[in-house]
Amino acid sequence: MTRQSATPDRDSDDAVEPSWLALIGRVVLVIFGGYAAAAGFVTGASVALPLIGMVRSEAVALAAMLGFVVYLVLLLWGFAERRLWRLCLGLALLAGGGFGVGSLM
Amino acid sequence: MESSFRRSMDWLHTWAGVLFASLLFAIFWMGTLAVFDREIDRWMMPMTRLPVVDQTVSVDQLRPFLDIAAATKSPNWSVTFPTDRQPVLTVNWRKGEERVRHYVDPATGVLLPDPGSWAGTQFLYPFHYMLHVKLWDLGMWVVGLAAMGMLALAVSGIVIHRNLIADFFTFRAQANPRRSILDLHNITGVLGLPFHVLITLSGLIIFFANYFPTGWQAMYPTRDAFNADAFGTYSRPKLNHPGSLVSLDTMMRDAQRIWKGGMPTQLTVFHPGDAAAYVRILRFPEDRVMHHPDSVFFDGATGDLLQQNSAPRPVMTMQRFLSGLHFIQFQHWTLRWFYFVLGLSGCVLMATGLLFWLEARREPHASSAPASVRLVEGITIGSVTGLIIATLAFFVVNRLLPLGMTMLGYERTALEAWIFYLTWLGTFAHAWLRPPHAWIEQCRAIAGLALAAVLLNWLTTDDHLFASMASRTLWPVAGMDLLLLMGALTAWLTAQKLRSRTVPASPRHEPLSVAESQALG
Numbered sequence: 338m339t340r341q342s343a344t345p346d347r348d349s350d351d352a353v354e355p356s357w358l359a360l361i362g363r364v365v366l367v368i369f370g371g372y373a374a375a376a377g378f379v380t381g382a383s384v385a386l387p388l389i390g391m392v393r394s395e396a397v398a399l400a401a402m403l404g405f406v407v408y409l410v411l412l413l414w415g416f417a418e419r420r421l422w423r424l425c426l427g428l429a430l431l432a433g434g435g436f437g438v439g440s441l442m
Numbered sequence: 443m444e445s446s447f448r449r450s451m452d453w454l455h456t457w458a459g460v461l462f463a464s465l466l467f468a469i470f471w472m473g474t475l476a477v478f479d480r481e482i483d484r485w486m487m488p489m490t491r492l493p494v495v496d497q498t499v500s501v502d503q504l505r506p507f508l509d510i511a512a513a514t515k516s517p518n519w520s521v522t523f524p525t526d527r528q529p530v531l532t533v534n535w536r537k538g539e540e541r542v543r544h545y546v547d548p549a550t551g552v553l554l555p556d557p558g559s560w561a562g563t564q565f566l567y568p569f570h571y572m573l574h575v576k577l578w579d580l581g582m583w584v585v586g587l588a589a590m591g592m593l594a595l596a597v598s599g600i601v602i603h604r605n606l607i608a609d610f611f612t613f614r615a616q617a618n619p620r621r622s623i624l625d626l627h628n629i630t631g632v633l634g635l636p637f638h639v640l641i642t643l644s645g646l647i648i649f650f651a652n653y654f655p656t657g658w659q660a661m662y663p664t665r666d667a668f669n670a671d672a673f674g675t676y677s678r679p680k681l682n683h684p685g686s687l688v689s690l691d692t693m694m695r696d697a698q699r700i701w702k703g704g705m706p707t708q709l710t711v712f713h714p715g716d717a718a719a720y721v722r723i724l725r726f727p728e729d730r731v732m733h734h735p736d737s738v739f740f741d742g743a744t745g746d747l748l749q750q751n752s753a754p755r756p757v758m759t760m761q762r763f764l765s766g767l768h769f770i771q772f773q774h775w776t777l778r779w780f781y782f783v784l785g786l787s788g789c790v791l792m793a794t795g796l797l798f799w800l801e802a803r804r805e806p807h808a809s810s811a812p813a814s815v816r817l818v819e820g821i822t823i824g825s826v827t828g829l830i831i832a833t834l835a836f837f838v839v840n841r842l843l844p845l846g847m848t849m850l851g852y853e854r855t856a857l858e859a860w861i862f863y864l865t866w867l868g869t870f871a872h873a874w875l876r877p878p879h880a881w882i883e884q885c886r887a888i889a890g891l892a893l894a895a896v897l898l899n900w901l902t903t904d905d906h907l908f909a910s911m912a913s914r915t916l917w918p919v920a921g922m923d924l925l926l927l928m929g930a931l932t933a934w935l936t937a938q939k940l941r942s943r944t945v946p947a948s949p950r951h952e953p954l955s956v957a958e959s960q961a962l963g
Binding site: 368375376377379380382383384387392393394395396397398399400401402404405408409412413416417419436439 | 446447450451453454587590593594597598643646647650651653654656657658660661662668671672755756757758760761764
């Protein structure tokens with residue numbers, strides 16, 4: 338597999354080329370782990386926002402709409418972040434924190 | 443030396459592109475057609491090419507249909523009133539898993555012959571948001587993932603872009619294919635960027651409660667409870683013993699009085715035949731972007747007003763506004779045409795992206811392309827020209843199949859869909875079996891099928907182009923025929939251009955230049 342870029346006249350990057358398995362692992366982690374973290378954010382925000390006065394249905398709608406932006410940021414970070422442990426930690430914190438706040442309800 | 447962020451965005455753009463471009467092309471293609479889904483309906487269902495009427499028949503005249511729905515225990519029964527884009531009255535209910543739909547002439551109340559077609563609103567439009575895969579809502583989830591991929595592609599595309607402003611003005615049509623393909627990709631991407639991002643994000647936002655259910659699940663016991671709070675929907679369970687329904691026309695008049703004269707869009711009876719039946723009358727105002735109906739709910743047995751809805755709260759208003767931006771059901775023809783053109787530009791964006799990926803990896807003097815290129819090229823051809831061919835086959839077969847036809851137990855509606863899918867599969871097979879000629883042949887097929895569709899409309903309905911352009915009622919048909927002809931021309935010119943580009947592989951077979959041949963002769 339050649340890691341051809343969108344503009345192949347540039348230098349190919351100098352990082353260690355990951356194996357197919359590591360690549361698929363990263364894709365699965367980012368897509369599903371990222372979704373879990375975004376869903377955690379949505380849950381946490383849906384529960385937390387009414388506590389500061391927002392109407393329940395408004396909080397749920399706002400949290401879900403922001404959830405798409407959060408997921409996008411996580412997707413981009415997931416493929417830009419070189420260190421796997423940082424990515425796993427970040428996703429776990431967001432998912433755990435979000436669903437944790439959610440379980441207060 | 444560019445940053446590692448730029449390099450990773452470059453990688454992401456390439457791989458998300460190869461992975462999602464075909465799917466995104468299909469979603470954008472169907473979405474673009476869905477902008478004019480009601481006009482496509484008029485073309486595919488000639489019996490519905492009716493003039494707009496001011497006064498429709500009384501709803502109580504349609505009670506026989508309600509009695510059938512009650513007898514088959516349908517959970518609800520709806521009447522959708524005619525509009526300028528959909529001049530027929532439709533009556534719908536469920537029979538078990540099936541959806542029953544009848545078309546009624548709004549002026550006379552007479553049942554129109556069954557068109558036997560899902561056409562634009564029931565086939566092309568739902569394909570756009572759920573790919574007709576209902577199992578576990580997988581179609582909806584896949585579209586959602588593709589939409590997130592689109593957003594990631596848009597952002598990564600901007601990041602790796604070298605010269606954002608200059609590319610507004612750069613299209614080198616005469617340059618080598620790789621250069622002009624990339625130029626076209628950049629133009630459609632950059633010029634259409636606000637649309638591509640907004641349409642994708644708003645599409646996701648329409649389904650916010652489906653894509654992120656954990657939010658309402660944490661705060662509400664049921665989805666109905668959330669809907670009641672957020673959308674102002676009213677619901678109550680059935681009592682499971684029979685009851686009667688008062689005059690629906692009276693409810694219609696009450697609703698119009700409440701709305702100071704506004705014409706209702708839809709009337710729905712929930713739990714038909716039950717003692718707890720209730721009636722919802724909706725009105726979608728066409729003068730605002732926000733896609734939120736005014737609604738009134740009446741008790742079925744007494745006709746008493748149960749609930750009348752006020753405007754939604756701020757955040758939900760934002761959600762309805764963004765949904766409305768996506769649905770473009772409000773009255774604004776200029777914007778609708780803009781969406782159509784921008785949607786097509788999105789299709790060009792994805793196709794040129796795939797083509798660039800292919801051209802960048804093709805070795806110019808090798809006898810055949812590497813396996814990865816052959817695989818992606820086959821998929822690309824089937825997904826781009828193949829999908830267009832399948833859509834045109836859908837239109838053509840609609841004009842050919844007799845009404846009321848069934849075959850092998852399949853209804854006419856399903857047969858049209860079968861032809862669509864089988865043709866699509868066929869284009870993939872064709873792409874893999876004839877790689878060097880596939881593009882040209884499929885472009886020619888597009889031209890031929892589009893022309894055939896226009897001719898068949900003429901032959902089977904007498905509403906040929908000159909007649910349809912002259913009559914306001916038939917403008918949807920004229921529009922479709924004109925776009926088909928333009929598509930045919932574009933496809934034919936593309937085929938010609940591709941043919942003239944095919945250069946001989948080995949220098950030995952190069953034809954002599956004019957000067958050389960003159961020197962010899």
